[in-house]
Amino acid sequence: MKNNADQPVVTMHNVAKHYDKVTALKNVNLNLFAGEVLGLFGHNGAGKTTMMKLILGIIKSTHGEVKVFDTDPMSAQAFESRKHIGYLPENVSFYDHLTGKEVLTYFARLKQAPKSQVVELLEQVGLTHAMKRPVKTYSKGMRQRLGLAQAFLGTPKLLLLDEPTVGLDPIATQEFYQSVDKLKVSGASIILCSHVLPGVEQHIDKAMIISSGQPLAQGSLVELRERAQLPVNIKTKGLNGALVADERFVDFLVKANHLQVPESQKLTITRQLLDMESITDIQVEPADLEQVYQYYLSGKFNASHKAHTLTQEQK
Numbered sequence: 498m499k500n501n502a503d504q505p506v507v508t509m510h511n512v513a514k515h516y517d518k519v520t521a522l523k524n525v526n527l528n529l530f531a532g533e534v535l536g537l538f539g540h541n542g543a544g545k546t547t548m549m550k551l552i553l554g555i556i557k558s559t560h561g562e563v564k565v566f567d568t569d570p571m572s573a574q575a576f577e578s579r580k581h582i583g584y585l586p587e588n589v590s591f592y593d594h595l596t597g598k599e600v601l602t603y604f605a606r607l608k609q610a611p612k613s614q615v616v617e618l619l620e621q622v623g624l625t626h627a628m629k630r631p632v633k634t635y636s637k638g639m640r641q642r643l644g645l646a647q648a649f650l651g652t653p654k655l656l657l658l659d660e661p662t663v664g665l666d667p668i669a670t671q672e673f674y675q676s677v678d679k680l681k682v683s684g685a686s687i688i689l690c691s692h693v694l695p696g697v698e699q700h701i702d703k704a705m706i707i708s709s710g711q712p713l714a715q716g717s718l719v720e721l722r723e724r725a726q727l728p729v730n731i732k733t734k735g736l737n738g739a740l741v742a743d744e745r746f747v748d749f750l751v752k753a754n755h756l757q758v759p760e761s762q763k764l765t766i767t768r769q770l771l772d773m774e775s776i777t778d779i780q781v782e783p784a785d786l787e788q789v790y791q792y793y794l795s796g797k798f799n800a801s802h803k804a805h806t807l808t809q810e811q812k
């Protein structure tokens with residue numbers, strides 16, 4: 498398996514995938530480097546799973562080039578590198594009559610991962626107490642945890658995680674993101690598909706937003722925010738409705754204590770607010786991932802943004 502630090506772990510160059518008349522993906526360009534986490538966001542049927550399947554070598558692109566560890570994932574040479582790829586499919590399902598431990602042991606064998614990892618991973622995902630029970634007795638969240646343990650087997654250098662937090666409770670979600678952060682620090686590259694946007698933001702390095710198979714935007718969140726020029730959220734406490742009555746703020750009012758202000762006016766407005774006597778607290782936050790996502794999906798950006806995004810990614 499070839500892999501050196503300045504070479505991308507995954508490259509996609511002008512990739513398209515058609516199923517008969519359905520265009521599942523088109524114009525996809527991507528360079529994902531070691532230690533990078535990509536958030537892949539899009540509506541149902543946008544093409545996220547198709548992209549993962551292309552990277553896994555389950556399906557072949559209709560057009561363009563996909564390389565994983567500098568190898569065509571459909572080729573016989575990709576066999577060796579598969580051991581270093583972890584995949585959590587959406588709606589994970591297992592052999593229901595096997596216990597959690599047996600399922601994981603089976604996958605560890607397939608992946609040639611050390612047997613000792615089975616119990617370690619079951620502990621990491623909080624399934625030690627249930628590891629001797631058949632999977633058919635597991636709740637949805639427990640199945641999802643087992644799925645994650647399966648994806649983390651071996652020493653994955655590339656992880657493809659399709660809706661990894663679905664069914665997980667808040668603590669398990671937090672633990673999952675801690676695992677993601679650790680894997681990233683160890684140099685693993687991760688592609689993470691999610692419909693649940695809150696909480697993802699601080700764990701990804703870049704995002705790709707796709708709609709109907711077409712990437713609408715990609716880059717770091719800072720870049721995506723800059724390009725979108727989304728307003729900054731300013732939330733105040735203690736002003737008791739004074740903002741509503743003040744004509745300096747009326748154009749920016751979202752709620753009685755919440756303003757959305759263009760970046761260029763952020764400092765001026767913040768100073769004016771801080772000068773108000775009754776103010777007790779102020780929070781200034783950039784647009785969150787949800788707002789960035791909504792912006793690009795709503796089609797408010799124009800063709801020149803699209804061209805800019807693609808050119809940036811091809812550099």
Ligand SMILES: Nc1ncnc2c1ncn2[C@@H]1O[C@H](COP(=O)(O)OP(=O)(O)OP(=O)(O)O)[C@@H](O)[C@H]1O
Pocket residue numbers: 516519520521539540541542543544545546547548587
């Ligand atoms: N085997 C197939 N044959 C025909 N069309 C397919 C096939 N697989 C996927 N598609 C179509 O390709 C498009 C992209 O599907 P894909 O599963 O990649 O979307 P997704 O973004 O993962 O959706 P979701 O969020 O619902 O999982 C959809 O229109 C889907 O119906």
